Amino acid sequence: MMEAVSRIPLLRVLTAALLAGAIFCLGRFGIAGAASLDDLLAGALAPSAAPALLGPITSAGRVGWECKPERAAGAAGWQEAELPLDRGTP
Amino acid sequence: MRVALLVALLTQLTATSGIAQTYSPQTPVPRTTSAPALRAVAVRREIEERFTIGLAAEGRSDWKAAAAEFERIVALRPPEPLGSTARYDLAIAYANLQRNEDAARELRAALSLDPGFLAAMANLVSIDIALRNLSEARKVADRYMTLAPDSARALYSRGIVALQAGDAATARDDFGKLLHVNPSYAVAHYDLALAEERLGRYDAAERELRSALGLAPGYARARLALGVVLLREGEHGAARNAFAQATVDASGDPALQNIAAAMRDSIKSPQ
Numbered sequence: 001m002m003e004a005v006s007r008i009p010l011l012r013v014l015t016a017a018l019l020a021g022a023i024f025c026l027g028r029f030g031i032a033g034a035a036s037l038d039d040l041l042a043g044a045l046a047p048s049a050a051p052a053l054l055g056p057i058t059s060a061g062r063v064g065w066e067c068k069p070e071r072a073a074g075a076a077g078w079q080e081a082e083l084p085l086d087r088g089t090p
Numbered sequence: 091m092r093v094a095l096l097v098a099l100l101t102q103l104t105a106t107s108g109i110a111q112t113y114s115p116q117t118p119v120p121r122t123t124s125a126p127a128l129r130a131v132a133v134r135r136e137i138e139e140r141f142t143i144g145l146a147a148e149g150r151s152d153w154k155a156a157a158a159e160f161e162r163i164v165a166l167r168p169p170e171p172l173g174s175t176a177r178y179d180l181a182i183a184y185a186n187l188q189r190n191e192d193a194a195r196e197l198r199a200a201l202s203l204d205p206g207f208l209a210a211m212a213n214l215v216s217i218d219i220a221l222r223n224l225s226e227a228r229k230v231a232d233r234y235m236t237l238a239p240d241s242a243r244a245l246y247s248r249g250i251v252a253l254q255a256g257d258a259a260t261a262r263d264d265f266g267k268l269l270h271v272n273p274s275y276a277v278a279h280y281d282l283a284l285a286e287e288r289l290g291r292y293d294a295a296e297r298e299l300r301s302a303l304g305l306a307p308g309y310a311r312a313r314l315a316l317g318v319v320l321l322r323e324g325e326h327g328a329a330r331n332a333f334a335q336a337t338v339d340a341s342g343d344p345a346l347q348n349i350a351a352a353m354r355d356s357i358k359s360p361q
Contacts, residue, residue, distance in 0.1 A: 053182055073208035077242060083277070089305070089309050
């Protein structure tokens with residue numbers, strides 16, 4: 001589902017390649033002398049992904065316990081809310 | 091002889107009546123001859139059938155077929171909750187067809203029909219983020235939070251929007267509240283750390299990242315972020331170690347691995 005709502009993976013790869021190249025060049029001259037270090041470090045810290053879309057709803061509508069997406073949208077627990085995981089997280 | 095025949099006949103009649111009850115028709119026969127009423131029954135039946143077909147198509151990821159069914163339902167202008175539900179399901183099909191603008195439009199229409207539709211709000215925030223329409227995403231996320239202040243998804247979604255839009259204070263509040271109820275959610279510790287880092291609170295950021303890594307030792311993005319925070323704190327050796335570990339943990343994610351390796355190599359190792 002996430003592929004559908006985002007073209008972020010391709011952008012991330014391009015950004016990563018540019019960032020890696022910039023950091024590599026920076027490294028050749030030593031970190032202490034880098035004027036734009038703050039920008040580079042900030043660029044390395046990307047927020048987590050947006051949540052994937054909640055699933056379809058039947059003609060009965062959103063009201064009632066049978067409607068899983070509406071329940072997920074209001075749930076207090078992260079698993080029931082179907083929040084995303086990241087690589088390496090359980 | 092006559093009595094026996096009568097008993098047999100009555101038994102047969104009872105059995106026949108039982109069978110007839112078992113096989114009663116699923117769809118009741120319309121109790122009207124009025125043309126408008128008959129048309130309304132037919133339209134209602136068409137909507138139900140198209141929902142069934144459309145949901146089956148979404149179930150097998152045939153988004154084009156699903157979109158066609160829900161477009162037809164929307165064109166029939168069904169009453170609530172059918173109208174908002176059809177637009178919600180149509181938005182899912184559009185999003186999977188990479189038609190995010192259309193998906194956002196349908197979700198906004200669903201919300202104008204049913205202003206309390208939380209699942210529609212949740213999906214609209216995700217689609218607005220994908221469209222990089224952060225001001226709209228924030229408006230919907232604020233409304234979502236007002237209606238469902240304890241919702242984990244509302245807190246997470248608004249926190250992500252706030253981080254992307256540069257509002258670190260709101261992000262810190264939202265991820266903090268999310269973690270109050272969900273202390274074992276490692277991803278929220280990571281995002282809270284990002285908010286703290288942007289607010290210049292490196293000690294708090296480091297603490298959150300160590301919490302995330304305590305829950306998920308192989309969490310490469312958190313390890314990379316820890317390296318960045320340690321670097322900001324002047325801990326070059328520890329930062330280098332964190333980047334080196336992130337390079338290992340990020341195997342399978344070349345983008346992240348490249349960044350971690352470049353960061354590691356940019357720090358001179360102690361002589």
